[in-house]
Amino acid sequence: MKQLSTSDPDFAKRFTRLVEARREADSDVAGQVLDILRTVRTGGDNALVQYTQRYDGYSLVEDDDWRVSPERCAEAYEQIAPEEREALDLAARRIRAYHEAQLPENRDYTDDDGVRLGATWRPVDAAGLYVPGGRAAYPSSLLMNAIPARVAGVERIAVVTPTPRGNSNPLVLAAAHVAGIDEIWRVGGAQAVAALAYGTDRIAPVDVITGPGNAYVAEAKRQLYGVVGIDMVAGPSEILVVADGRNDPDWIAADLLSQAEHDPTSQSILITDDEGFAAMVSDSIDLQLGQLSTGKTAKASWDANGAIIVVSDIAGEAPELINRLAAEHVELAIDDPESLMRDIRHAGSIFLGRMTPEALGDYVAGPNHVLPTGRRARFSSGLSVLDFMKRTSFIGLDDKAIRAIGPAAATLAHAEGLPAHAKSVELRLK
Amino acid sequence: MKQLSTSDPDFAKRFTRLVEARREADSDVAGQVLDILRTVRTGGDNALVQYTQRYDGYSLVEDDDWRVSPERCAEAYEQIAPEEREALDLAARRIRAYHEAQLPENRDYTDDDGVRLGATWRPVDAAGLYVPGGRAAYPSSLLMNAIPARVAGVERIAVVTPTPRGNSNPLVLAAAHVAGIDEIWRVGGAQAVAALAYGTDRIAPVDVITGPGNAYVAEAKRQLYGVVGIDMVAGPSEILVVADGRNDPDWIAADLLSQAEHDPTSQSILITDDEGFAAMVSDSIDLQLGQLSTGKTAKASWDANGAIIVVSDIAGEAPELINRLAAEHVELAIDDPESLMRDIRHAGSIFLGRMTPEALGDYVAGPNHVLPTGRRARFSSGLSVLDFMKRTSFIGLDDKAIRAIGPAAATLAHAEGLPAHAKSVELRLK
Structure with missing residues (x-):
C-alpha cells in the first residue's frame, strides 16, 4: 500500500505515477x-x-x-x-x-424547412x-x-x-x-x-x-x-473511497477490501482529510485481511495496488484527484456527497453517503455493475439497454422541402468532386 | 452488375452469396x-x-x-x-x-424501496x-x-x-x-x-x-x-434503393451511382417489382457513366458489386431482403414508404419517398452521414452526440433503504464467495 499526502513536496509526481500505473498486463494471447x-x-x-x-x-x-x-x-x-x-x-x-x-425514445418530427426527420431505436x-x-x-x-x-x-x-x-x-x-x-x-x-x-x-x-x-x-x-x-474492453476492478474522519474505520476498510478480494490486480484507494482516520482504516484492513477467506488475494491487491491519499480539504482537493483517477466505483462517505458529486466528471458509478457501500451496486441496487475500468470512465459508460439496441435515422422530403435545401446539397457535392451526388438532387429540382 | 429475381429457382442461394460477399479486403497493415x-x-x-x-x-x-x-x-x-x-x-x-x-436526459429519482438512483451524462x-x-x-x-x-x-x-x-x-x-x-x-x-x-x-x-x-x-x-x-469500424459505402415502376429511371440511376462513385468497393443495389423499369435504370446507368467525371470509379463499383433484384411484390418480399442486407443507406422510392419502413429492422438511415435522394443526407438533411456499413446496422448506429458523451450512474441509500435491500446483497455476496463484499453491507446493518 502506498501512502500519499497532498502536502508532500513530491505529491504531483507520485500521484501521476499512481494514475499511470499499469495493472493490465500486456497479454501475449x-x-x-x-x-x-x-x-x-x-x-x-x-x-x-x-x-x-x-x-x-x-x-x-x-x-x-x-x-x-x-x-x-x-x-x-x-x-x-x-x-x-x-x-x-x-x-x-x-x-x-x-x-x-x-x-x-424514438423521434419523428418535421422541421421549419418542411423536412421530416427522426430516429428509431430497435433491439x-x-x-x-x-x-x-x-x-x-x-x-x-x-x-x-x-x-x-x-x-x-x-x-x-x-x-x-x-x-x-x-x-x-x-x-x-x-x-x-x-x-x-x-x-x-x-x-x-x-x-x-x-x-x-x-x-x-x-x-x-x-x-x-x-x-x-x-x-x-x-x-x-x-x-x-x-x-x-x-460491450467494452474490461480490466481489473477498482474502487476509490472518499471518506472523512466521521466514518467507522471498519466499514471503510471492508469497502476497500471488497474490491481487493476480486483479484490481485484490483485496486482500492482511500482519499481522506484525516490522517488519524487513515491509520485506523489501515489497521482495520490488516486485521480484516486475517479473517477473510479471500484474504490472500485481497492482501496481494492491497499490498501492490492499494493507496491512501491524505488531503487537507476534501471539497477543494478531491475533485481533481477523482477526475484524474476516473475510477470504476467512487464512494463518497461524507455528509454532503451531493455537492462533491457535481464536481466529478469521470466515474463509472458513484455511491452516495455513508450507507451506500459499493457492494450494494454489485447486486441489488439496480444500475449495472458492468462498468468502465482502467480510467475508461473518461470516455465510456456502464452496460445499458443501449448496448443491445441500435438507432436508424430517417429523412423525408417533399417537392417543397427539396427546393429549400436541395441546392445547397448539390453545391457541396460539386465542391467535393462527387457529380453523381449532385445530379441525384439536381434531376429532382428540374 | 448482377441481376437476380425472386422467381429464380436458385434465388435464395444467389441472394445469400450477395449478402455474404466480402468487399472489405483483409488488410495486412x-x-x-x-x-x-x-x-x-x-x-x-x-x-x-x-x-x-x-x-x-x-x-x-x-x-x-x-x-x-x-x-x-x-x-x-x-x-x-x-x-x-x-x-x-x-x-x-x-x-x-x-x-x-x-x-x-439525466435521471435522478427515489424508488419505492427508498433507494435514490440516477445517471448523469457528461461530455x-x-x-x-x-x-x-x-x-x-x-x-x-x-x-x-x-x-x-x-x-x-x-x-x-x-x-x-x-x-x-x-x-x-x-x-x-x-x-x-x-x-x-x-x-x-x-x-x-x-x-x-x-x-x-x-x-x-x-x-x-x-x-x-x-x-x-x-x-x-x-x-x-x-x-x-x-x-x-x-466511433466505429467503417467499411465501403453502400446504398439499397427500393423503387417501383412509377419512378423516373434517370433519378434512380443517379441515386445508385451516387454511392458507386465513392470507391470501386462501394455497393449499389436496386430492388424493384418492375422488370421493364429495371432495364431502363440499367440503361440509364450505362449512359450516365459515360458523362460522369467519376465514371471510372463508379463503373468499377457497379460492375463488381452492383445488383438489381426483381421481386414480385415489394411489400411482401422486400422487407426480408432489406433486413438481411442491413445496408448503410436505404431509399424507399415508393408511394407509401411509411408502412415499408415499419418492417425494416436493420438500416443505417432510411430515405423516405421519391423526393429524398440519399445525397441530401450526406450534406444538409441534418442526421449524421457517418453510418454503419458492411451489415453492421444489425448492431450499431450512426455517429451521434452519444459517441462524445458517457454516463455515470449513481446510487444513494439511507439507513432504512439498506435495511430493505442490504440483506439480499449480503446473501448473494456470500453465495459468490466474496466475504468482504458481504461484510461491507453487514457491518452497516448491525
Missing part, C-alpha cells in the same frame, strides 16, 4: 486467440468439440451434451436456499426496473452472453448482462459457459432461470466467443457479445469487434 | 500500424516529424509548421464562393439542430477528429464529426489532417471555421491517430477519436480501441 478464431470459423462444431475436450475436460458427444436445458435451470432454482432464491428475485426485479427506465436480433465457469462464476453477472438485453427487447439470448469436467454452478443456472434464459451452450473460452460471432451448425450467430471472461475471452471479443458489437 | 503506434508512443513529436516527411513530403520544422491557424481557416471561409459559404452554413445549422435534439474532455487529406478531403465529414462533438459539450476538439507537400483543401478549412475548430494539426495517417491517443509534447491526448481515413487510419483506431473511445 493475441496470436493464440487469432488461431482459435480461425479454427472455429472453418471447423465449426468439430473445433468446439476438440477445444472443449482439451480445455474443459468435457466431451460434447451426444446432442444432449451441448446444452443445459431450461428444466435443469428451473431445478437449480428450486434447489438453492430460499434466501438465495429471494435475493436473486429481488436483484432481478430491481435491475429490471432500473434498465426499463433507460429505454430510449438487435440476437445477443450472446459469456458467463465464466469455475471460480468466477457469478450469478449476479448473468443477471446484469441478461436483463438489459431482455429489457431492450432482444428476442434471442444465447449464453455460452464452460462446464469444466461437466460441472456448472447451480446459482448461475438459477439466475439463468430467473432471467428467462433458455439457450445455454456448454462451451467457453475464445472458441465460444468465435462460435457466437461466426455461428456454427449448432449455434446460430449473434449480433452483440457481452459478458466478462479471462484474457482469452477478452482478446477474442476485442478481435471480433466490428464483426459483432461488444 | 496490422503489423505496420502496430509498429507506427509504438514508434509514436516512445518517439513522440520526433516520430511525427519523420513520418510526416516520409509520407506527406512535408517538413515540421518551425513551430508554425505544425498547425493550421484559425486565421487561415477564417481566410479560407472568406475566399470560397459565396454559394459554397451559404451551403456550409446551411448544412452546419441543420446538422446542429438535429444533433441538439439528440442530447440525452468527454477532449475529442480528436481525423480528417483525410488529398482526394477524399470532405468538408461535409468535418461538419458531421465536429458538430456532434460541439453539441455534446466537448471543450477541446483537436483535428488532425495530412497536408501533402503542405497543401490543404480550402473547403475543409472553411468547414473548420464554420464548426469553430481552432486546433488543427498537420499530421495524418496512423501516426496522427497514435499522437491523439497517447499524446506527445505538442499534442495533448484525447479521449475519443472519430473520423474516416484510409486502411492505416482505420486499423490504428481499431488497435487503440480501449485506450481511447472510437
